Amino acid sequence: MRNFFGRVSGITIVAGLLFMSISAMNRGEALSMDQHTWSAGEKAILRSLWIGSLGPLPVDPSNKYSDNPQAAALGRKLFFEDHFSGNMKVSCATCHREDYFFTDNLPLSHGMATTPRRSMPLIGVAYNSWFFWDGRTDSLWSQALGPIESKLEHGISRTMSAYIISKYYRKEYEQLFGPLPDFMEETFPQHARPALDDPDALKAWVLMTPDQREEVNKVYVNMGKAIAAFVRTILPQPSPFDRYVEQILAGENITSRMALTDDEAAGLRLFIGKAKCTNCHNGPLFTNSDFHNLGLPQKNKDAPPDKGRAAAITEVLSNEFNCLGKYSDAHPDDCPELRFIDTSHRKYVGAFKTPTLRSVTERPPYMHAGQFATVREVLEFYRSQAKNPELGHSGLTDRELDQLEAFLHTLSSPVSSLQAEEK
Amino acid sequence: MRRVLFIIGILFFLLIGCAAQKEQTAGHMEKMTEDTGHAEAGQMEEMAAEHGHGDVKVTKHFDESLTKLTDNNLYSLELVIPDKHLMMGVNTIEIIVHHATGGDVAQADLTVTPWMPSMGHGVLQKPVVTERGGGLYSVDNVVLSMTGHWQLQVKVAKDDKTDTAVFDFPEVKAMGHEHAMMHAPPPEDLDYATMKMTANNAFNVMYSSIGGQIRINRIHSWELSIKDTAGEPVNDATVTIVGDMPEHGHGLPTEPEVKRIGAGGLYRIDGMKFTMPGWWVVTVSVMANGVHDSVSFNLNIL
DSSP states (O other): OHHHHHHHHHHHHHHHHHHHHHHHHHTTOOOSOOTTOOOHHHHHHHHHHSGGGSOSOOOOTTOTTTTOHHHHHHHHHHHTOTTSSTTSOOOHHHHSBGGGTTBOSOSSOBSSSBOSSOOOOOTTGGGOSSBTTTTOBSSHHHHHHTGGGOTTTTOOOHHHHHHHHHHHSHHHHHHHHOOOOGGGGSOOOSSOOOOSSOHHHHHHHHHSOHHHHHHHHHHHHHHHHHHHHHHTTOEEOOOHHHHHHHHHHTTOOOGGGOSSOHHHHHHHHHHHTTTOGGGTSOTTTTOOOOEEOOOOOOSOTTSOOOOBHHHHHHHHHHOTTSTTSTTOOSOGGGOHHHHTBOOOGGGGTTBEEOOOOTTGGGSOOBSTTOOBSSHHHHHHHHHHTOOOTTTOOTTOOHHHHHHHHHHHHTTOOOEEOOOOOOO | OHHHHHHHHHHHHHHHHHHHSOOOOOOTHHHHTSOOOOOOTTOOOSOBOOOSSSOOOOBOSOTTOEEEEOTTSSEEEEEEOGGGSOBSEEEEEEEEEEETTSOBOOSOEEEEEEEBTTTTBOOSSOOEEEEEETTEEEEEEEEEOSSEEEEEEEEEEETTEEEEEEEEEEEEBOOOTTSGGGGOOSOTTOOOOSEEEOTTSSEEEEEEETTSSOOTTOOEEEEEEEEETTSOBOOSOEEEEEEEOTTTOOOOSBOOEEEEOSSSSEEEEEEEOOOSOEEEEEEEEEEETTEEEEEEEEEEEO
């Protein structure tokens, strides 16, 4: 009898200790686990996040110039050309700065005036299905044209754009797209566009002949397609995280030689596991290009709430420059994203596109209205406030947030893009 | 001494077990099972319930319940749901049945049928009704198999007087993020079969993704093959597709379209896309030859 008690109590206490350590592990406390050993399933996830899984740039069937190097060279010049603005000071590069990962460092971008949203990073943007925070265009070339006619951004019109091209870029344009129409030589309305926010410009547009309008549209569209050919070349370089994945896939796991420290690897483990970041930040660009409402605080409480994707669904479907429109080079069968677009408005109220996390720690602030100045604030927000059931981050400790932040730093790398031609 | 150690060990075990357990939501069930005796027929109380039709006022027992008159005004039903919301999964609810004039209805034959109006299907699991007395009936096993728009049809039959009311729940969601279940992985015994019979065995449906293994974030197409119970191909079916992640409740990120492709019971679904890794459920509804049935496929997207 006595032996029985002895043995059983011994076993019970050992089992109790085991239980405790298992539940401690479940609570995420650091044990002396090897941070660089990954299961087969985890390795598959790491591979899916690795830059080597990016694959070649997807063909854009709506833009037959998208892979044309000459178009990209012209597009680069247009990207940096600040004549394309009302005050001659705003170019695409104003809000998509080459020295700042092709975004800017402002909570709300500023072209001709302050806009209601932050500039999006253009790193690997060509892999997206939808463009802008709300996905209101379905191609990179139609996205490039949006800011030109926006009063707050470039603040000019398509007629002015055509005029500028004819004045400064005639040769490059004609080499690619054929002769610029003769009527460019005459004086024609400088500010005419199908505007809802500018009655004078709209009137001037309507007073043009259909042929004139068509010619202007063609030039405008070609400009967008050239810019898109350049923006397609903006791609991330391999980062420490990518080197780490290569090490893991090659079977290395000697702590002192790994490209990630123990803490960074712990952060990665959280990123793909308990913190569920890969629900939305998945794939080699760390984005699923889909739209989610995180319950973010509204930037300007006096303004009407930003409806995000919900307002953009109708916009993209009716945009004259979408994949199914007449300026698109695509066959209707090549426009699956548009044909099968999710039109459920209610689902997408206040939902914004998941941005890429490549080099995220190098380019504050964060979220669609720059609500957070630091990555740590973003992580704290996710942990404590996100109302979205897909996030479920409430159980993260401060130490775990430290580790996540450390991991995010390992996604930093230079960005490559087509460079200017030697003169 | 060893006896003491033994007892300490057992207590330790119990303590750890309790600590590891997730918090159970305390139901309002405790309140329910109390005696709910109340006003006799004809007596009006201060709290008037809101009904869709008529000015018949009946006492509400609980602030948070839903009340409705049946379609022919024979009965008044008070539906009480724990946590105020039906959730995807298994729900237990309570229904208090009164005559329209206020008295308890005991020993009635109560049938509760969950139904998804937009999908045109119900559920395989039948809710189980237990009478508790005083007009109170508890209903277990109300299984809502997916998120979305649900209705509960409640039929009351007593003394040859049968009447029905429908309670509408436009947005049944998966459990909220604060609920421990959110972190649970999909059930271990989940079957990932790509060929199954529909819920009422009307059709045999098989799917395959065109272009090899499904890759996340890529629009792709599926091929469906639909056969009847005799193994004959079903052409001319109307097929609808919905999908969701049961743990999230956001639906598919696209609106796929189904096309018939030739004879042989073959159909193509274009516009399939999955933007999140994990457990997805795609439900195929088939309507052919006047028969309507559906089947759900589990997928694990990597």
